[in-house]
Amino acid sequence: MAASERIVERRRVFQQYKEDVRERGKPFYPFAMLHDTIMSLVVVLVITGLAIVWKYTTPGDHQTVEPGWLGRLYDEPADPGTINFVPRPDWYFYFLFYLLRIFKWPPTVVIGTVGLPTVLLILLLALPFIDLRSERRLSRRPVAIVAAILVVISMGVLTYKGATAKEALGTELLALVPSWAQQQGFENNEQALAGARLFAVAGCLNCHTYLGAGGTNLGAPDLSAEGAKNKGIKFQVDHLACPACVNPGSPMPSFSGLGKERLQQLAAFLEASKGPK
């Protein structure tokens, strides 16, 4: 069909639509408006219900910041000079939040921050000019269906992964040391305990994971059972002092700045981590 024929045809179809609605349509009020009103009532009830649950499942007198079923009522007051905080956006931005973890190589950072979202927004805006067919039946719109499914799945996956992404904050990790000692069985090993406390605050868990804690973003190995490999204290100390010497090509930075004594403690901790009992 030539373009002008298409234009004439779609105008005719729209005329027909208006005629059909005029002849056989139902008045908006009360038929359609009833459904709208019911749905709006559901929306208002949901919002109010969430507000009530948020408040009444938060324990305590709200002078402290304990979380309830739906999270905290508010965090600690803003401290621009803090060194102990990992920010998170609101849940509807988790898909963008997780994009930042996908595009983590420095030259690609700008793609994840503004490149991809801008492209998606432009695609959305231009949709009526990309899809020029007047076909509305789903069975005859395979591209639309595939695109919709892909978008829903990818946004869902990205949001989920953004929600479950883990970061490692030194102060929170320190509190986990007794539980680590218990799970790994080195409660009586003073060197290993000291090493565990160092492990928590020296930034190891920014890249590594250990017994469920730590960041997975940079793909460093899990160290929960590092001791089971029996590499020995000397190996561990040498590796920590110069990872690239022991493992050529390793992106792990050197921890020699901690000093020999602390490296020994870390090594003792790693060797005592035989894996949870």
Add this chain to the structure above:
Amino acid sequence: MQPHDDHPHVPGPSLWPVGFAVGVVVLMIGLIVSWWIAGLGAIVALVFGFLWVRDLTVGTPLTHTPEVPPESPTGAAVPANVGAAAMAPASLSEERYPRSKFLEASTLGLGAVIGGIVTVPALGFMVGPPFLKQGQKERRLGPLSDFPEGRYVVATYTADPTQGVVSRRTAYVRANGLLDGQPSFSIISNHCAHLGCPVQPNGPLDQQNKKQHGEVTLIPTISIAGFGCPCHGGQYDTEGNRTSGPPVRALDRYSFAIRDGDLYIGTPFSVSHVEGTGKDATIHKWTFAYPGEHVDGLESWLYPIQPPH
């Protein structure tokens, strides 16, 4: 325009009432503001009032304005001091500039002027201040003796006391010994160069030796292996160079000054990388840029101009 005999006697158009009104207003304002203005207003009102009354009492009815013949500029039978003829345009039917076009143009033009007067200053007020008068004063961090050589100290200070807590900031300060007889310091910002999350020192802090000078808090570290960002895993070495993760450049640094044995922290600048360590380091310095912006390499062409900082 044909004269009507039962047409009421209506004075012609005249500017005297306007002048009188202006005079009255100025008089009333002057009563509040200043006697001189009141006097001026009174004089204006009197003058125009006199002219107006004189107009009214001249008595020539203007119910029939003779048609001004197209070819003669002034109607011969109409006295010059009578309103309409004195103010009518010279020749009504032959206009060089059609009236409707003139009205259109002046409406749009005046509208544009009004729009400009209202929006330009307002927009300037919205957009201007973030870019004007930026820059910070130096802040005193503490005496030189509070900064042990070779160890980083976590210094939290208030960058602008007039703004209060909102301008709190943290920097990592390390004394490097003497360089050419002057104390050398490395002062590293704690904003990650990826997206600005607070960066942590990779090592234990010495909370026992925490010091407080007014609103400045100094916590020495025991020994650290560098800095790490918990948000996305960016890692930096002890000079602030990026060693792994998404950060696009090294950590920013601050300029500093030593006055009367005290360390003062100054304005920040960006760093692409640092060669060497401590006081002998070579710092590749760039204008301050926000996190996530490359300062060198190919991608720095994406950010050619920095706003005034």
Add this chain to the structure above:
Amino acid sequence: MTTTRRPPTRNEQLQQTILYPVDWLEERSGLVGGIRYFLFRKVPGDINWFQTLGSATLTAFIVQALTGSILAMYYKPDPNSAYPSIQHITNDVFAGWLVRGMHRWGASVFIILMFLHMGRVFLFGAYKYPRELNWIIGVLLLAMGLGEGFTGYLLPWDQTAYWATVVGINLNGTAPFLGPFIAQFLQGGTYINADTLPRFYAIHMLLIPGAIFALIGLHLYLVIRLGVTSPPWSKEAAGTGTMIPSQNGGRRGLTRPSTRRRSP
């Protein structure tokens, strides 16, 4: 009506009394006629529950606008008093916890409904001729709704609010060429300072809602003018048959046969 000359009944008198102010308003403004047109206009008889998502989104936005305006009476947009005012609203003010909770969760519900509504319109093909402009307005509304979420997140001025906004502003800063200017404009300076919170507050309370109200008005106008589509799976969708009964198997178009009115 004018032929019968009996006196009006009580019922009729009552009706006339009630209708008097309505008629007064209608004669002077035409508003009543407009509302009548909106209420009694025809829509396809086979529209679906999915098509209530649009008005549900509008309801969620109205909830946000109302609760937001009321919260503004107690919230103090200054970095030193914002957090205490939020505590005050949540703990001390009568029903403050409820209004604040509705606003906070209403934001999430509003965004979910916008996405669902957009998905429904996409799958129904209701962005095609002649409704392309409406789709574009809708996408702009989506972007502005997300902008409201971003600017509103800073207002409680707690740790999450502050640092999530730092990262968000720096995200904008990485945009090529204009990024640093956008970031500095949003921040109100080189760093977040005492002017940043009032700036975000003004954007959140006035600038974006003003634009949203205007665009919603346009959006609704277009919906009324262009009409609502039938679902794409509808057998008797409006606009698909021919208008001549002899050519479409005697089918007269649109509604499913109902017990109340049978098509001749």
